Amino acid sequence: MVELASWLASLPIGQALRRLNWLVPWLQTIHILANGIILSAVVMIDMRLWGISRSQASIAMARRFQPWIWAGLVVLTVSGIALILYAPRRVLTDVTFQVKMVVMGLAIAATVALLLALRPGREASPAQPVGHKLAGLLGTLSLVLWVVVTLAGRGRWLALLLR
Amino acid sequence: MTRCGLRPVVGRAAGETNVLKELMRWIESTDVAMLISQSGGWFPALEMIHVTATTFVFGMITIVDLRLLGLLARRSAVSDLYRDVIPLTWAAFVVAAISGALLFMSQAVAYSANFAFRMKFAVLALIALNMLAFRLFVYPGISKWDRAAAIPLRARLAGAISLAGWITVVACARWIAYLMI
Numbered sequence: 001m002v003e004l005a006s007w008l009a010s011l012p013i014g015q016a017l018r019r020l021n022w023l024v025p026w027l028q029t030i031h032i033l034a035n036g037i038i039l040s041a042v043v044m045i046d047m048r049l050w051g052i053s054r055s056q057a058s059i060a061m062a063r064r065f066q067p068w069i070w071a072g073l074v075v076l077t078v079s080g081i082a083l084i085l086y087a088p089r090r091v092l093t094d095v096t097f098q099v100k101m102v103v104m105g106l107a108i109a110a111t112v113a114l115l116l117a118l119r120p121g122r123e124a125s126p127a128q129p130v131g132h133k134l135a136g137l138l139g140t141l142s143l144v145l146w147v148v149v150t151l152a153g154r155g156r157w158l159a160l161l162l163r
Numbered sequence: 164m165t166r167c168g169l170r171p172v173v174g175r176a177a178g179e180t181n182v183l184k185e186l187m188r189w190i191e192s193t194d195v196a197m198l199i200s201q202s203g204g205w206f207p208a209l210e211m212i213h214v215t216a217t218t219f220v221f222g223m224i225t226i227v228d229l230r231l232l233g234l235l236a237r238r239s240a241v242s243d244l245y246r247d248v249i250p251l252t253w254a255a256f257v258v259a260a261i262s263g264a265l266l267f268m269s270q271a272v273a274y275s276a277n278f279a280f281r282m283k284f285a286v287l288a289l290i291a292l293n294m295l296a297f298r299l300f301v302y303p304g305i306s307k308w309d310r311a312a313a314i315p316l317r318a319r320l321a322g323a324i325s326l327a328g329w330i331t332v333v334a335c336a337r338w339i340a341y342l343m344i
Contacts, residue, residue, distance in 0.1 A: 025341055029334045032218055036333075040222030047247060054243035064236055147215065154214040157207035 001092055008088035017086045024086060027079045034075035035153065039146055041065035041072065042111065045118070046139040049132065062118035069111060095162050096155035103152060107145035114138040187271040199269035206269060209262045216259035217336065221329050223252040228329075231322025233314050240309045241318075245302075270343075279342050283335035290328040297321040 008014060017023065047053040048061040084091050091097050117135040152158055190196055199205040229235035230244050267274050274280045301318050308315055 025337045026334070029330075029337045032214070032333055032337065033221060033330060036218040036220075036222030037225065038222070039219050040226055043219075043223065043251065044226060044247075047251075053247050054240075060238075068235075150215045150218055151211050154207075154211045157204060157211050160204055160207065 002089075005088040005092040008085060008092070011085065014085040014088065017082060024083070027082050027086075031076060031079040031083065031153075034072045034079065035150055037068055037072040038076065039143075039150060041068045042114075042139070042143050042146055045114070046136075046143050049136040049139045059118050059120055062115055063120065066115055069115075073108070094159065096152055096159045099158065099162070100149055100152035100155065103145055104149045107142060107149050110138055110142040110145055114142050183275065184272065187275050190268050190271040193268065195265065196268040196271070199265055206266065209266050213259055213262040213266055216255045216262065217333065219255040220252055220259055221333055223248050223255065224329055225326060228322040228326040231314060231318050232326070233319065237312070238310075241314075242305050242309050273343055274339070277339055277342050279335045279338035283332055283339070286328050286331045286335065290325060290332070293321055293324045293328065297325075 042065075044053070044065050045062050053061070114135060117138055191200070199209065226235065227245055227248050230237075230239070230241055236244060297318075301315070301321055308318070
């Protein structure tokens with residue numbers, strides 16, 4: 001990990017980023033905003049699955065918010081990679097970051113499973129959807145995992161705990 | 164800076180004494196503030212909660228804003244989406260406000276003098292006014308365009324102001340740390 005960090009630190013793109021110091025808070029802002037979009041999209045799908053939403057059927061809800069989840073994820077990844085390149089040694093050797101990456105992998109897996117469970121054609125009838133329990137479970141799991149990812153994003157406290 | 168009509172606590176002899184600064188010093192010296200600033204764990208723990216709650220508030224409110232702008236969920240009634248989203252958003256906002264107030268207390272003097280911090284609260288005030296105007300002048304007539312393809316200009320305007328406002332709040336919040344002395 002340390003070697004990887006050193007290699008990344010030597011890349012010209014990282015050096016260019018470090019010259020553009022002012023870019024970092026903007027990248028962090030974009031990173032936070034994209035994170036918010038993913039969280040809210042998952043919450044909207046979940047609210048429908050939990051039966052506390054007034055609008056749309058759950059499959060329509062999933063279809064509606066799916067592009068926002070992917071778009072959010074792309075923005076999150078690109079801004080996240082740029083931020084890693086800015087300070088590879090500090091970020092990659094941070095235990096909170098490592099935890100975040102693992103939980104994020106799980107969160108993405110759970111979200112993909114959720115969207116697969118809600119893909120069009122899975123609903124037997126609009127009134128009595130099949131696989132709703134599974135989808136509800138996956139929805140809650142995705143939300144919990146994404147919240148942990150978000151918490152770990154500002155996780156100096158976690159680092160204290162894990163030390 | 165202190166045009167609040169109060170007399171300086173310490174009196175004129177102290178020269179530059181300023182009510183606001185005294186108040187901030189007092190806030191910093193309270194037991195709660197001392198606990199947060201002196202202990203190693205409280206500040207980062209509150210910060211973690213504050214950032215997560217704010218992220219959530221932004222994401223949720225954006226859904227309503229995008230609907231008002233006609234960019235999302237056009238087939239759902241605005242009022243349905245509004246009633247789905249707003250209670251959760253308020254809940255997250257309360258968490259953000261409490262954790263934020265506690266973070267502020269721990270370094271009240273520095274935060275109150277921080278330009279990004281001041282900007283953030285100016286924009287939050289604008290957002291509050293925008294929300295009030297929406298509730299008073301736009302939302303009451305919603306039944307006329309709840310599911311309509313054409314959204315009235317004032318509703319779109321409210322959505323645009325809110326979205327721009329919240330993006331600015333997050334940006335200002337992120338800049339606070341870079342402007343801390």
